[in-house]
Amino acid sequence: MxxxxxxxxxxxxxxxxxxxxxxxxxxxxxxxxxxxxxxxxxxxxxxxxxxxxxxxxxxxxxxxxxxxxxxxxxxxxxxxxxxxxxxxxxxxxxxxxxxxxxxxxxxxxxxxxxxxxxxxxxxxxxxxxxxxxTGYPLVRQAREMILGGDLGEINAIRAQYIQGWLRTSLEAEEQKQASWRTDPSKSGAAGAFGDIATHAYNLGRFMTGLLPDQVSCHLKTFVEGRRLDDYGTAVVRYDNGGLGTVTASQISHGRENDLEIEIDGTKGSLKWRQENPNELIYRQNGKAHQIYTRDPNAPFMTPLGAAACRIPAGHPEAFFEAFANLYGSAFDDMAKRASGxxxxxxxxxxxNVFDGVEGMYFIQQCVASSQDNAAWLPLKHDAARR
Known part of the structure; x- marks a missing residue:
């Protein structure tokens, strides 16, 4: 490396x-x-x-x-x-x-x-x-449950990524992480939406596989003098008729790294939260709520979810391990390439690179929509889909 x-x-x-x-x-x-x-x-x-x-x-x-x-x-x-x-x-x-x-x-x-x-x-x-x-075991578990039909037809995705660390103008104090993230010449056209909303949007795409069709977005800068957005909400229309929302904030007091997603289907719904990553909540009307915990040996775990676990249930796995799971999946293909x-x-x-293009298109269209009073804009990038 x-x-x-x-x-x-x-x-x-x-x-x-x-x-x-x-x-x-x-x-x-x-x-x-x-x-x-x-x-x-x-x-x-x-x-x-x-x-x-x-x-x-x-x-x-x-x-x-x-x-x-x-x-x-x-x-x-x-x-x-x-x-x-x-x-x-x-x-x-x-x-x-x-x-x-x-x-x-x-x-x-x-x-x-x-x-x-x-x-x-x-x-x-x-x-x-x-x-x-996308490397968390229960995120991969949710993906296989959804693609396997456990939720039925997907109607709605609500994803939010809420932080509070940029509530004050840290960039004015030349704090390294804040300085480049709020600088359009280094960060790009978006601030919070480029930095963290991309994660929330990508998580919905990964878990459901739904293809986006259109987006309408409002971006806002609340800290005086800041040059990029620090808050925003986008509404996404998907090809199957479903709706999604993506909200990102870096100015919410007391919020640390709160990425959360809820997915509604015709048969049930799921909820996962990054700050409590070893639990996945499954709900159906008229039935007791089910809480899936990360357990590589449990019969309810899907193959992809179980494969992402390293240690027995009750021993929390989190950020570094999820990051390592992404690397591990890439290493598998690097090994294949090396052996021909x-x-x-x-x-x-x-x-992959095609997902990366979709993510950049999402940022571009959200910024353009916000500049045009939240106009609905296309979100299909044909080259990335081919």
Missing amino acids: ALVGGGQGSFIGRVHSIAACLDNRAVLTAGALSSNPERAKSSAPDYGIEDARAYTSYQELLESEAKLPEDERIDFLSIATPNHVHFEVADAAVKAGFNVVCDKPMTYDLAQAEKLMQTVRDSDVVFALSHNY ESFERRDTVYT
Whole structure:
């Protein structure tokens, strides 16, 4: 593994490195940890990266690693930089023949996402996007229950991702995480919606498989002087006639990392909450509510849900393990590629490049809808569906 980004002061870089190595299927051996050469070098010991493979730019990393013997060079590269750097690193890595795991959202804008999709299509690399919440065992359990018909026809999806950490203008204090997320030149056209609403939207797509048709969105900036949205709600119409809502906030007092989803079907409904990830609630009218707990040995667990568990019931599994499950699914395909086997490019358990394009299209259309008084806009990206 090589890591791009993740230098001193980073949050998600450390998460990527821990998750990728959790199951002893990968070793972090190289990195270009910062755009600042000195910080890139000084951050390397924190990750146990030797000085010789602590590069000062991703260009140097790719060029140097490509020159190494095949059994010594990196197999994949993880991108943990601000959004505006994702495309250039991912595009160069794919063209150099390296597998890629990229943090979300996939790129700075839709045009970059479409270019990257074509680059990946023209290659034989594995490309995964870190929508890590799809890695939770009970999220994967819910997916198989829904696709298996346990809920019947899906009528509604209510997804929300509520935080409070940007209630004040942390960017004015030059707090690192706030500064780039609220800067349009680094984050893109959306703030909270690009940062966390994409997770809520993706979770609904992953669990139900419903294809979106149209979207209407209101975005709002409540903190004075902030340049991007910190609150918003979108309504989604799906191809099957169902409705969805996606709400994101980063200004709600006391809320930490509250991603929650409810799905209504003609036979029953499900509810899952990221802050209590080892429980899944199933409801039917006239019957007692059922609470599914994460238990790899229980007969009620689906194969995908059970396979995502590492330890017995009652021992909580959470964020790092879910992130590692995404990596594990991508590693399976990387191993197939390395041995010359064919592997699925589109219908993958991990979020892929086509899903990434859909996510960028969602952001673009939500911003455009909000600017046009919540006008209904199309949400079908034909190229990503083909």
